[in-house]
Amino acid sequence: MQEQTDNCIYNTVAGLPPTTASIFATHVKTLMKPMPNAVDDLMHAAVGIAGEAGELLDAVKKQWVYNKPLDMVNMVEELGDLEFYMEALRQNLGLSREVILLQNIEKLKHRYPDGYSDAAAQARADKA
Numbered sequence: 001m002q003e004q005t006d007n008c009i010y011n012t013v014a015g016l017p018p019t020t021a022s023i024f025a026t027h028v029k030t031l032m033k034p035m036p037n038a039v040d041d042l043m044h045a046a047v048g049i050a051g052e053a054g055e056l057l058d059a060v061k062k063q064w065v066y067n068k069p070l071d072m073v074n075m076v077e078e079l080g081d082l083e084f085y086m087e088a089l090r091q092n093l094g095l096s097r098e099v100i101l102l103q104n105i106e107k108l109k110h111r112y113p114d115g116y117s118d119a120a121a122q123a124r125a126d127k128a
Helices: 020-032 038-066 073-093 097-111 116-124
Strands: 001-005 008-011
Touching: 020 073, 038 073, 073 097
Parallel strands: none
Antiparallel strands: 001 008
């Protein structure tokens, strides 16, 4: 049984306190602008991901190209923004972060059964 309390969701049966993930999920649900339809909701989240990924890439480029120190404050901010839009996309698709992570683990275990190698990356056994 889930219950909304103090702006976060938690499992009242187990009496567990809210997790950071559940607090964040509620945060995203509260702050994401509602769009007129489901396709617009998906596009909003996907374009947000692309935009924030570009900002993250720009921060890394400044270190790589201009030999500037990596701005860790900005990196944390951009990663948080990416997480925001990723969570919004997952919510719109009805998927949990845990399900996505577990499926990715299984895919990569199949692709790289003996650990990473260039040959395994090129063969992509999970796509055969």
